[in-house]
Amino acid sequence: MQHHLEKYFRMDKLPHIWCPGCGHGILMGAVVRAIDNLKLEQDKICVVSGIGCSSRAPGYMNFDTLHTTHGRALAFATGIKLAKPELKVIVVTGDGDCAAIGGNHLIHAARRNIDITTIVFNNNIYGMTSGQYSPMTPKGAYATTAPYGNVDRNFDLCKLAMAAGATYVARGTAYHTNQLIKFIEDALNHKGFSLVDAVSICPTYFGRKNKLGNAINMLKWQKDHAVSVSVAEKLPPEKLEGKFLIGKFHKSEEPEYVEEYDKIIKKAQEGRK
Amino acid sequence: MENNVKLMQGNEACVEGAIAAGMRFYAGYPITPSTEIAELCAEKLPLVGGKFIQMEDEIASMAAIIGASLTGVKAMTATSGPGFSLKQENIGFAALTEVPCVIVNVQRGGPSTGLPTSPAQGDVMQARWGTHGDHPVIVLSPSSVEETYYVTVKAFNFAEKYRVPVIVLMDEVIGHMRERVKLPDLSELEVVDRVKPEPGKKDYYPYEVDSDDGVPPMASYGEGYRFHVTGLIHDKTGFPTRDPQITDRLIRRLINKIECNKYDIIEYKEESLDDAEIIVLSYGSTARSAQRAVRMAREEGIKAGWVQTVTIWPFPSEVVDKVCGKARTIIVPEMNLGQLVLEVERVAAGRLKIEKVNRVDGEMITPDEVLQKIKEVK
Ligand SMILES: Cc1ncc(C[n+]2csc(CCOP(=O)(O)OP(=O)(O)O)c2C)c(N)n1
Ligand code: SF4
Numbered sequence: 001m002q003h004h005l006e007k008y009f010r011m012d013k014l015p016h017i018w019c020p021g022c023g024h025g026i027l028m029g030a031v032v033r034a035i036d037n038l039k040l041e042q043d044k045i046c047v048v049s050g051i052g053c054s055s056r057a058p059g060y061m062n063f064d065t066l067h068t069t070h071g072r073a074l075a076f077a078t079g080i081k082l083a084k085p086e087l088k089v090i091v092v093t094g095d096g097d098c099a100a101i102g103g104n105h106l107i108h109a110a111r112r113n114i115d116i117t118t119i120v121f122n123n124n125i126y127g128m129t130s131g132q133y134s135p136m137t138p139k140g141a142y143a144t145t146a147p148y149g150n151v152d153r154n155f156d157l158c159k160l161a162m163a164a165g166a167t168y169v170a171r172g173t174a175y176h177t178n179q180l181i182k183f184i185e186d187a188l189n190h191k192g193f194s195l196v197d198a199v200s201i202c203p204t205y206f207g208r209k210n211k212l213g214n215a216i217n218m219l220k221w222q223k224d225h226a227v228s229v230s231v232a233e234k235l236p237p238e239k240l241e242g243k244f245l246i247g248k249f250h251k252s253e254e255p256e257y258v259e260e261y262d263k264i265i266k267k268a269q270e271g272r273k
Numbered sequence: 274m275e276n277n278v279k280l281m282q283g284n285e286a287c288v289e290g291a292i293a294a295g296m297r298f299y300a301g302y303p304i305t306p307s308t309e310i311a312e313l314c315a316e317k318l319p320l321v322g323g324k325f326i327q328m329e330d331e332i333a334s335m336a337a338i339i340g341a342s343l344t345g346v347k348a349m350t351a352t353s354g355p356g357f358s359l360k361q362e363n364i365g366f367a368a369l370t371e372v373p374c375v376i377v378n379v380q381r382g383g384p385s386t387g388l389p390t391s392p393a394q395g396d397v398m399q400a401r402w403g404t405h406g407d408h409p410v411i412v413l414s415p416s417s418v419e420e421t422y423y424v425t426v427k428a429f430n431f432a433e434k435y436r437v438p439v440i441v442l443m444d445e446v447i448g449h450m451r452e453r454v455k456l457p458d459l460s461e462l463e464v465v466d467r468v469k470p471e472p473g474k475k476d477y478y479p480y481e482v483d484s485d486d487g488v489p490p491m492a493s494y495g496e497g498y499r500f501h502v503t504g505l506i507h508d509k510t511g512f513p514t515r516d517p518q519i520t521d522r523l524i525r526r527l528i529n530k531i532e533c534n535k536y537d538i539i540e541y542k543e544e545s546l547d548d549a550e551i552i553v554l555s556y557g558s559t560a561r562s563a564q565r566a567v568r569m570a571r572e573e574g575i576k577a578g579w580v581q582t583v584t585i586w587p588f589p590s591e592v593v594d595k596v597c598g599k600a601r602t603i604i605v606p607e608m609n610l611g612q613l614v615l616e617v618e619r620v621a622a623g624r625l626k627i628e629k630v631n632r633v634d635g636e637m638i639t640p641d642e643v644l645q646k647i648k649e650v651k
Binding site (some may be wrong): 010013040043044046048058059062064066067068069072075076077078080081082083084086087104108159214231236261264265267268269 | 297298300318319320322324326328329330332333334336337338339340341342344345346348362366376412466493494495496497498499500501502503512513554
C-alpha cells in the first residue's frame with residue numbers, strides 16, 4: 001500500500017477477512033484513493049454499510065464508521081445525513097444488501113436525491129452466506145441455491161437507480177481501477193444521490209460455481225466483457241451480446257433533499273404554509 | 274401559568290413532551306392509531322430547527338433515528354403493532370450498540386393488522402422480547418394524556434442516561450383521548466443529555482466503561498473520534514470479537530446497566546394499599562378503570578388497593594413483593610389474554626392468589642368489570 005494512504009486505514013485491523021483474490025479489496029482501495037485525490041476532510045466523512053463481505057469494508061477504514069443491519073445502510077445513512085448535513089456520507093454495500101433486502105431503501109434514497117454516495121461492491125452473488133444467488137446474478141448462472149441455473153431475471157442496478165431518481169450513476173469494474181476511482185470522485189463531488197455500481201469478483205463462490213477460473217481469469221473476463229457506453233453506442237446489437245456496459249450513465253442537477261428541507265425549516269419559522 | 278393548561282390528545286402530549294425533552298429528529302411511517310404523532314412532528318420540528326422525515330417503512334424509520342442519534346441528536350419514531358414488529362431487528366441493533374432513541378408504540382388490537390382503531394395492550398411481551406437475543410430495554414406506559422407528556426420526557430432522559438432504546442407503550446385510548454393537561458415550565462423540567470467523552474480525548478473507546486452505572490460515554494459522528502459501531506458482538510474498541518469472555522461480559526453489562534439502575538427507572542403509583550386485602554394492579558388506560566373500581570369498592574367497604582405500573586420493564590417486582598403477605602389477592606386487568614400477569618405470577622411465586630380480567634374484543638375494560646371481579650374474590 002502506498003504510504004500516504006495508510007492514514008485512511010485502521011492498520012491494526014488489517015489484514016482483512018476477504019478471501020485471496022476477492023475483488024472487494026481493490027474496490028475499497030478505489031474508494032480511499034478517490035477520497036485522497038479529492039482531499040476530503042477525514043473527520044467529516046462517515047462510511048456506512050449493511051451486512052455482507054463487502055459491508056465489512058468500513059471496519060478497515062479510518063473514519064467514523066457504521067456497520068448496520070442487512071440491507072439497511074441507506075436508511076441509517078439517511079438519518080445521519082439529515083441530522084448532520086456537514087458530514088460526507090458514503091455507503092458501501094453489496095449487491096444482495098442493496099438490491100434485495102435493501103431495494104426499497106435504495107429507490108427511496110434515490111427518489112429523495114439525498115446527498116449520499118453509494119458504492120455497490122457488486123460480485124453478482126451472496127458471498128458472506130456462501131454463494132446463493134442475488135438479484136444481480138445473471139439468469140442462467142449457477143449458485144448454491146440455483147444448482148440448475150438461476151431462473152430469476154437480474155436487475156440492471158444503474159437503470160434502476162436512474163429510474164428511481166439518482167442524479168449521478170456510473171458503473172466501473174475492479175479491473176478498470178483508474179476509471180473506477182474517477183467515477184467515485186465524480187460521485188463524491190456530486191451534490192445529490194449518487195451510485196457507483198462497482199463490479200467486483202468473488203472467485204470463491206461465483207467464480208467456482210460458474211467455472212470462471214481464478215481471480216486473474218475473472219478480472220480478464222471483466223476486461224473482455226466490459227464495453228464503455230460511448231463505444232457501445234456505435235456498435236450493432238449483435239456485437240454487444242453477452243457484454244456489459246461501463247461508464248457514466250447519468251448526471252443531472254436536481255434539488256438536493258437536505259437543502260430542500262432547510263427551506264422547509266425557514267418557511268416554518270417565518271410562519272408560512 | 275393558566276396558559277400552560279391545554280386540552281390535548283395523548284399523541285399530541287407525546288410530541289410536546291418529546292420536543293421539551295430535546296427531540297430534534299423524527300423518522301416514521303404512518304399507522305393508526307399513532308399517526309398524529311408523525312403529523313405533529315412534521316409541523317412542529319421545523320419550528321425548533323429539528324428534522325422530520327417520512328421514511329419508506331418502519332424498518333427504515335428505526336434505522337434513520339439510530340443514524341441521527343449517532344450524530345448526537347435526540348431522535349424518536351412512533352408506530353403501532355405491525356410497524357413495531359418491523360422495527361424489532363433495528364431495536365436490537367440500538368440495544369447492542371447502545372444508541373439512545375425513543376420508540377413509541379400506540380398499541381392496536383392484533384395480531385396482524387387486527388383492529389387498527391381499537392384499544393389493546395397486546396404488545397407487552399413483544400416490547401420486552403420482540404427482538405432476538407438477550408437484550409436490555411426500558412418500557413414505560415402512561416395512563417393519561419398528562420402522564421404521556423411526562424413519560425415521554427422520561428423516556429428521552431433514560432435513553433440518554435443509559436444509552437438504551439426506550440419504548441413508550443401507549444394504547445389507543447390514551448393516544449386519541451383528549452384531556453386537560455398542565456404543561457410544566459420548561460425551566461423546571463429535568464432534561465438529561467448523554468455523557469460525552471472529554472473533548473479531545475485521544476484514545477477514545479466507544480464501549481469502555483469507567484463509571485459505576487455501566488454506561489460508556491458516547492461521542493458523536495463528525496467530532497474527530499473516528500469510531501466504529503457494529504451490530505456484531507464487539508469489545509470496548511467497538512470492533513468485532515468472538516472472545517467468549519468479552520461476549521459474556523458485554524451482554525451482562527447491557528442487561529445490568531438497566532437491572533442495577535432499576536430503582537432509578539421504576540415508577541409506579543399506588544392508592545389505598547396500607548390495609549388492602551385485594552390489590553388491583555394495572556397499566557395504561559386500564560389502570561384508570563382499575564383505580565375507579567377500587568374507589569367504588571372502598572365506598573362499599575371492601576378493602577381494595579390500587580397499583581399502576583408506569584414502568585413495565587424492568588418489571589416493578591418490589592410492588593408485588595410489598596403486597597405479598599399483606600394482601601390476599603392481586604387482580605390484574607389488561608386488554609390482552611394475560612401478559613403482565615405472568616410477571617406478577619413470577620414474582621408472587623405462589624404467595625398470594627392472582628386473578629385476571631381480560632378483554633381482547635377491542636373494547637376497554639370498564640370500572641364495573643373490575644369491580645365485579647373484586648366482589649367475586651372478596
Ligand atoms: C435480516 C438478515 N437476513 C439475512 C442475513 C444473512 N446474510 C448476511 S450477508 C448476506 C448476503 C450478502 O450478500 P451481498 O450483499 O451481495 O454481499 P457480499 O457478501 O457478496 O459481498 C445475507 C443474506 C442477515 N445477516 N440478516
Ligand atoms: S466469499 Fe467472495 S466476496 Fe466474500 S470475501 Fe470471499 S471472495 Fe470475497
